[in-house]
Structures are given as C-alpha cells and as structure tokens.
Amino acid sequence: MKTLALFRHAKSDWSDARARDFDRPLNERGQRGARAMGGWIKATGRQFDRMIASPAVRAAETVEEASKAWGCTFKVEWDRRIYLASSATLIDVLKELEGEPDSVLMVGHNPGLEDLIFDLVPDDGSSPLRDVVEQKFPTATFAVIELDASRWADVTEGCGRLVELKRPRDLDPALGPQLID
Template structure:
C-alpha cells in the first residue's frame, strides 16, 4: 500500500501580463490560502508536511511560493525534489514521474498544476459511484486543494489506472469561507 498526496498550487496573480506563465507569483488570496492549507496538512492525521517521505514539485514560481508559505504556516521546512516535468504536466506524465521513483517510499506528495492533477485523480480513482469525494473533484479541484489517495500497489513502478481510493479532500474554502470561489478560480 502506498499513499499519494496531491496539492495544487495556490491562487496565482495574473496582473503582470509581461510575466511568463512559469514566473507568475501568488496573489494575496493565494498567499493566505497556502498558509491555511499548510496548517491543515500539518494537522491532518495521515501525514504531516514533513512526514511525507518524498515531495515532488513543479519549479514554477507559484508552486515554490505555495510550498514555502505552507511550510512557514506549518512550522516545517520539508525537503523538496523539483522536477520541471511536473510543470503543466498531463496525467500520463505525472504517472511516469511517480513510476520512476526509486527507493519505493511509502508516501509521496505531488505539488503542481491543473488540469494534470485533477486528471491524475480521475485516472487513479475508479468512477464507480462509491467515492463521493471523487464527485467533488469532478465539480472542481480548485487552487490550493489537497487530496490524499491510498494506492493498492506495493511499488511505485506498479502505479496503474483505477488502483486508488480517494480518502481525503480539502479545499481552502472548506477551512476559511473567505477563500471561497470567485469567477476567476
């Protein structure tokens, strides 16, 4: 059994049209959301922020800032493996990155972007009507959302479609109503 955490970057700033997408920072709401989610990840019983055996992340500015602020709020500075392939990756690429993990850590947290993270959840968790959390993700996996999937595999190399069960899902608005959706979320 393996555990996969999925953490989408917090709300980013679109105000400076001169910036490349990769270089967009978090906006004010994103900075608040990253901190709220960092505390939640720390307090959630399955794994704390540093308890994840491996954290793989996109090196995009909005992801690095999300992790930094989440870590500060949690009072922890986790070690990160930055992987450029995660930046705007689709589900197939994310699965490939996970399958390549050596040492077979029992848990990995993946921090990145949509639509890849959302699609990864859809690919790993069966659409059989038995998981109401999956239905919530079908509605939306918003910025700074955090999900945990239990995987019925012994080795990361064995990662396959429909091998997971979504056991936890929290969105920033679930913890702070002021972080609720708006038209740009």
Template sequence: MKTLGLFRHAKSGWADPRARDFDRPLNERGEKGALLMGRYIRDHGPRFDRVVASPAIRVSETIDIASKAFGRSFPVEWDRRIYLASSATLIDLLHALDGDPDTVLMVGHNPGLEDLIFDLVPDDGSSPLRDEVEVKFPTAAFAVLALAVDRWSDVAAGCAKLVSLTRPRDLDPTLGPELVG
C-alpha cells in the same frame, strides 16, 4: 499500500501581463490559502517521505508559505516535468520514484493533478469525493489517495481510493469562489 498526496498550487495573480505563465507569483488570496492549507496538512495530513514539485514560481511560493505553517522547511525534489504535465506524465514520474517511499506529496498544476485523480480513482459511483473533484479541484486543494500497490512502479489506472479532499473554502468560506454580484 502507498499514499499519494496531491496539492495544487495556491491562487496566483496576473499583475504583470508580460510575465511568463511559469513566473506568475501568488496573489494575496493565494498566500492566505497556502498558509491555511499548510496548517491543515500539518495537522491532518500524513507525514510525507518525499515531496516532488513543479519549479514554477507559484508552486515554490505555495510550498514556502505552507512550510511556515509546519514550522520547518523540508527537502523538495523539483521536477520541471510536473509543470503543466498530463496525467500520463505524472504517472510516469511516480513509476520512476527512487527508493520506493511509502508516502509521496506531489505539488503541481491542473489539469494534470485533477486528471491524475480521475485516472487513478475508479469512476464506479463509490466515491462521492471523486464526484467533488469532477465539480472542481481548485487552487490550493489537497487530496490524499490510498493506492493498492506495493511499489510505485505498479501504479495503474483504477488502483486508488480517494481518502480525503480539502479545499481552502472548506476551512475558510472567504477563500471560496468569488461571487459576481
């Protein structure tokens, strides 16, 4: 059995319209969400043996801020292939993990992370959490999947159960969808 955590970067801004997508930083709401979710992961998430992440600015800032909630930093394996990756690419990255750690946290982007959940968790009506992801896997969302495999190289479609899903708005309603009045 393997455990996979998926953490989508927090809310980023478009303050500089000339900035490349890769270079977009978190906005104020994103900073608040990253700190809140970091505390949640510290208190309720599994202990991760390995962290792999996109090197995009909004991901690195999410990790930096979430680390403050842990009270320590942790080693991150930066992999540019995670930036805007498809589910197939993310599965390939999982297959190639060295050392076969028991628990892995992947920090990245949509639609790849959301699609990875759809590919790994069967759509058989048994997972109300999967149905929630179908509604939206928003910025700073955190999901934990239990994979019925002994090695990461065995990860395949339908091998996982979505154990938990937490969104910033679940912890602080002010971090939910912005209402247009």
C-alpha cells in the same frame, strides 16, 4: 500500499500580463490559502517521506507558504516534468521514484492533478470525493489517494481510492471563489 497526496498550487497573480506563465507568483489570497492549507495538513498529523514539486514560481511559493504554517521545511525534489503535465506524465514521474517511499506529496497544476485523480480513482460511484473533484479541483486543494500498489512502478489507472479532500474554502469561506452579483 502507497499513499499519494496531491497539492495544487495556490491562487496566482495575473496582474502582469507580460509575465511568463511559469514565473507567475502567488497573489495575496494565494499566500493566505497556502498557509491555511499548510496549517490544516499539520493538524491532520500527516507525514510524507518525499515531496516532489513543479519548479514554477507559484508552486514553489505554495510550498514555501504552506511550510511556514506547517512549521517545518522540506527537502523538495523539483521536477520540471510536473509543470503543466498530463496525467500520463505524472504517472511516469511516480513510476520512476527511487527508494520506494511509502508516502509522497506532489505539488503541481491543473488540469494534470485533477486528471490524475480521475485516472487513479475508478469512476464506479464508490467515491463521493471523486464526485466533488468532478465539480472542481480549485487552487490550493489537497487530496490523498491510497494506491493498491506495493511499488511505485506498479501504479496503474484505477488502482487508487480517494480518502481525503480539502479545499481552502472548507477552512475559510473568504478563500473560496469570489462571486459577483
């Protein structure tokens, strides 16, 4: 069995309309969300053999902020293919992992991460957490999927079970959506 954790980048800053999408940094709420999630991941005691991430600024800053709260730094493998990737591309990235790590943390973007959950976790009514993802997979959300695969090259659609899902607003309601009356 392999374990795949997915961490969507935190809330990004849209104030500079001229900035390239790739170069958008986190906004203040995003920094708080990434730190909150990093602290929560630390509290769970989860460990990862590898971290692969999109090199987009908002993903890199999410790793940086979460690592501060986590209390450690990670050797990150930056893979540009993760930036705005489809689920199929993300599965290819996983299939090409070398060294057969047991657990991998992938930091990336939607809709790819959300679609990856939909492709890996069967839609058979057995996963209440998958139903939550169908509503929304917000920024800075963390999910863990157990994969019925002995090698990363064996990862296929429907081979996963979503066992954990945490959104920033689950930790602090102020990190949730900003509702307008």
